[in-house]
Amino acid sequence: MxxxxxxxxxxxxxxxxxxxxxxxxxxxxxxxxxxxxCFAALLDTPDAxxxxxxxxxxxxxxxxxxxGSSLVLETEWDTPDGTVRVTDFMPPRGNHxxxxxxxxxxxxxxxxxxxxxxxxxxxSIVPWVRRRGDELEAVAGPDSVWFWTTAPVEGRxxxxxxxxxxxxxERVPFVLTxxxxxxxxxxxxxxxxxxxxxxxxxxxxxxxxxxxxxxEEAVTRSLVVLKAMTYAPTGGxxxxxxxxxxxxLGGTRNWDYRYCWLRDATYTLQAMLLxxxxxxxxxWREWLLRTVAGDPGDLQIMYALDGTRRLPEMELSxxxxxxxxxxxxIGNEAAGQLQLDxxxxxxxxxxxxxxxxxxxEDDSWNLQKALMHxxxxxxxxxxNGLWEMRGxxxxxxxxxxxxxxxxxxxxxxxxxxxxxxPVQRWRRVREEIRADVLANGVSPTTGTFTQxxxxxxxxxxxxxxxxxxxxxxxxxxxxxxxxxxQRDLTQDGFVxxxxxxxxxxxxxxxxxxxxxxxxxxxxxxxxIGRSDEARALxxxxxxxxxxxxxxxxxxxxxxxxxxxxxxxxxxxxxLVVAAHHLTSGGGERSDDADGHEVQEG
Numbered sequence: 001m002x003x004x005x006x007x008x009x010x011x012x013x014x015x016x017x018x019x020x021x022x023x024x025x026x027x028x029x030x031x032x033x034x035x036x037x038c039f040a041a042l043l044d045t046p047d048a049x050x051x052x053x054x055x056x057x058x059x060x061x062x063x064x065x066x067x068g069s070s071l072v073l074e075t076e077w078d079t080p081d082g083t084v085r086v087t088d089f090m091p092p093r094g095n096h097x098x099x100x101x102x103x104x105x106x107x108x109x110x111x112x113x114x115x116x117x118x119x120x121x122x123x124s125i126v127p128w129v130r131r132r133g134d135e136l137e138a139v140a141g142p143d144s145v146w147f148w149t150t151a152p153v154e155g156r157x158x159x160x161x162x163x164x165x166x167x168x169x170e171r172v173p174f175v176l177t178x179x180x181x182x183x184x185x186x187x188x189x190x191x192x193x194x195x196x197x198x199x200x201x202x203x204x205x206x207x208x209x210x211x212x213x214x215x216e217e218a219v220t221r222s223l224v225v226l227k228a229m230t231y232a233p234t235g236g237x238x239x240x241x242x243x244x245x246x247x248x249l250g251g252t253r254n255w256d257y258r259y260c261w262l263r264d265a266t267y268t269l270q271a272m273l274l275x276x277x278x279x280x281x282x283x284w285r286e287w288l289l290r291t292v293a294g295d296p297g298d299l300q301i302m303y304a305l306d307g308t309r310r311l312p313e314m315e316l317s318x319x320x321x322x323x324x325x326x327x328x329x330i331g332n333e334a335a336g337q338l339q340l341d342x343x344x345x346x347x348x349x350x351x352x353x354x355x356x357x358x359x360x361e362d363d364s365w366n367l368q369k370a371l372m373h374x375x376x377x378x379x380x381x382x383x384n385g386l387w388e389m390r391g392x393x394x395x396x397x398x399x400x401x402x403x404x405x406x407x408x409x410x411x412x413x414x415x416x417x418x419x420x421x422p423v424q425r426w427r428r429v430r431e432e433i434r435a436d437v438l439a440n441g442v443s444p445t446t447g448t449f450t451q452x453x454x455x456x457x458x459x460x461x462x463x464x465x466x467x468x469x470x471x472x473x474x475x476x477x478x479x480x481x482x483x484x485x486q487r488d489l490t491q492d493g494f495v496x497x498x499x500x501x502x503x504x505x506x507x508x509x510x511x512x513x514x515x516x517x518x519x520x521x522x523x524x525x526x527x528i529g530r531s532d533e534a535r536a537l538x539x540x541x542x543x544x545x546x547x548x549x550x551x552x553x554x555x556x557x558x559x560x561x562x563x564x565x566x567x568x569x570x571x572x573x574x575l576v577v578a579a580h581h582l583t584s585g586g587g588e589r590s591d592d593a594d595g596h597e598v599q600e601g
Contacts, residue, residue: 001323002026004245005546005562007042008064008073009225012090012097013232016241018042018566021061023054023075023086030143030178031097033231033238034258034305038145038178040123043244043328044319048123053086053101053174055079056113056163066548069220070202071228072195073548082108084166091194092201093232096186099176100194105166114162114174118145122316122330126158132185136160144181148188149174215579218542221549222572223275226268229569231305235283236260236291237268238305240553240565246325247511247554247564254325256332257553257565259311261302262292262342263386265349266590267573273356274580274592285353289364292346296374299346301339301388302332311335337384338393343375344402344409348468351409352591354417365419372410376429379403380436385452386461387497395453397441398461404433405468409591434470448481451498458489459498460517463524468590473527482524492557493537494518512554512563515541519574523581527588538578551575 002020007027010017015035017028026041041050052058055077064075072089083106090099103112118127120140127138127145136147147153151162151172166172173191205227206220230237240257247253265288272281291307292299300309313331321328350368379400382393407430414423440453451459462481466473473479489496494513518541526534544555546562551571553564581588 003561004322004552004564004566005550007546007550007566008066008075008088008548009228009241009550009567010071010073010088010090010099011228011241012093013228013230014093015090015097016228017088017090017099018241019073019075019088021064021075022052022058023061024050024052025088025099026050027242028099029241029258030145032305033229033241036121037123038118038120038143040119040319041117042242043316043322044123046117047119048319049117049119051099051101051114051116051176053103053114054112055084056111058113064548066221066224067199068202069206069224070199071224072198072202076106077110079108079110082106082110082168084110084112087195089195089198091189091198094187094189097178098189098194100189100191101174101176102191102195103166103172103174105168105170107168109165109167111163111165112151112172114149114151114164115159116147116161116176117159122319122328124316124318129155129160135185135188137185139181142181144179146177146179146185146188147175213583215542215583218545218549219275219576219579222575223271223277225550225567225572226271226569226576227277227280229567230280230283234290234306235280235285235287236303236305236307237264237284237569239264239302239570240568242565243330244325244328245322245552245563245565248325249323249556249559249561249563250325251510252325252327253511254321254327254329255334255565256311256313256330257568259302259304259332259335260287260291261570262288262299263301263339263345264569264573265345266352267570267577269349269352269356270590270592271573271576273352275576278356278358281353281356282358285350285358288346288349289367292371293367296343296371299342299371299374300335301337301342302335309335334384334388337388338381339386339388340375340379340381340383340399341386341396341402343371344405344468347371347406347409348402348590351413354413355591365413368410368413369421372406372426375403375406376425379429379433387459394455395440396459396461397437397449397452398459398464400433400437400441401465401468401470404430404437404470405590407433408469437470442477446480446484447477448484449477457498458485460485460489460495460514460520461497463495463517463520464590466527467520467523467588473524474529478524479528482521482528486521486525490521493540494555494557495521512556514554515544515551515568515571516553516574519571519578522578523574523588526582531582535582538582541575 040048127140243256244254313333315327385396495517552562552566553568
């Protein structure tokens with residue numbers, strides 16, 4: 001089984017596939033990110049579905065890269081008989097999703113094998129395959145997949161296999177297209193025209209870049225990944241394209257991340273705004289407004305790509321899990337948790353959007369007032385916290401700070417934009433929350449902020465206190481907290497979310513260091529004046545990216561492996577923001593919408 005960091009991403013802004021170093025696509029959901037997978041070898045064995053295309057024998061590639069700033073993947077093998085390249089991509093969606101692979105002989109001649117093993121519904125259904133002219137059609141229930149190539153194809157062990165030789169200068173295309181089984185055959189794209197169209201799409205998109213300097217490649221690649229994880233019809237951005245990649249190898253902390261978290265809202269907007277991608281920022285804001293509309297009491301922490309609220313969680317018992325890490329889950333019952341910080345995240349992001357000029361003349365202010373009115377009545381309640389702890393509810397310090405953020409942004413919206421509202425009441429609420437946090441969220445013995453009231457435990461979310469403007473970076477309590485987390489909540493210099501053995505999160509086992517939290521530490525160190533340490537940590541974090549610039553959710557410093565769902569938006573957002581923060585000052589605060597160019601790092 002490939003390591004998590006062995007995978008590269010291709011996608012069409014509706015769904016995505018993961019390709020390993022042997023040329024095997026081990027994960028793909030059709031037609032959306034959150035649809036059932038037709039290739040699920042990532043979470044089991046090859047019999048759960050995959051498509052391997054590479055030199056016969058299955059060798060690892062010699063090198064691979066994305067072509068320029070695109071999402072077109074080039075994988076090359078040097079063999080004793082010659083050199084071959086496979087170009088993998090998914091054209092931006094037309095009427096149907098396509099996966100296109102082009103084999104190109106670069107030198108000599110290489111014997112190649114394509115082995116297509118389709119298994120619908122997460123590896124549980126073997127489709128009925130039949131030949132339709134020069135194509136194969138695989139059908140099961142509502143799904144059909146059409147497969148075409150100029151190479152010979154034969155059925156073998158419930159797979160469609162092509163054995164062929166490619167010589168220097170030759171190109172052999174493969175096209176895989178999904179459609180609904182009750183509809184007529186989808187249009188088959190010309191693979192070579194589609195390649196040029198895909199490259200042109202990414203060239204056009206990257207023209208909006210405002211990034212220059214030493215970290216240009218890292219920031220640009222992260223932005224391309226985030227764009228690839230955007231569901232184009234709605235503007236929602238999935239947290240990751242996978243489910244159930246473990247936070248501990250062999251453990252049970254395996255969750256479905258193919259949904260949109262409200263907590264990502266401010267980071268999403270800020271990363272896009274700072275980098276000049278106003279259209280994406282605007283689309284995300286529109287998704288956010290549509291999704292949270294309704295009764296403020298029904299606000300959830302996450303939603304489906306189209307704003308669907310119900311995300312029932314279930315286990316897929318027939319899949320063994322990545323490296324035996326079970327259970328494999330789909331859906332996410334954490335959607336029903338009470339996490340008070342999301343009200344603050346939503347109101348913070350909408351304030352940021354208005355500050356950036358994205359606000360339109362609509363009813364969003366009335367929605368914001370309703371959200372604030374609801375929060376006024378609930379901010380004193382215990383909750384599950386931003387880490388979605390499945391233990392008892394507590395008074396998490398971060399949740400209270402974000403309630404303060406909600407009140408602060410509403411007050412400032414009245415003061416700075418002249419919007420109508422009970423500003424005197426909101427000011428009183430803001431001061432009441434601030435006093436409560438300072439009285440109960442700071443340890444009297446250490447002078448540091450604590451994970452929850454009445455506890456001395458640390459939590460990486462405390463690094464966000466100056467970022468959201470609750471206190472300045474130079475406040476002694478902020479400095480003490482940053483230094484305590486750096487000293488007591490790190491492993492090999494990288495930041496843990498919290499100590500699982502101390503925090504009673506309701507789950508067995510442990511987890512790796514959390515990459516987003518480590519980027520927060522970069523911001524915090526820079527903010528308290530320790531910029532050399534911040535830059536050194538940022539460079540170390542960049543070194544954890546795989547060979548094509550991707551990051552998972554977590555990292556294990558002992559095994560030196562990436563952990564958790566992949567690629568992780570919540571790792572790439574703070575990378576972009578930290579780069580701006582370190583170089584130009586843009587992004588220091590979550591309410592900073594000013595775009596700045598990233599200069600030499």
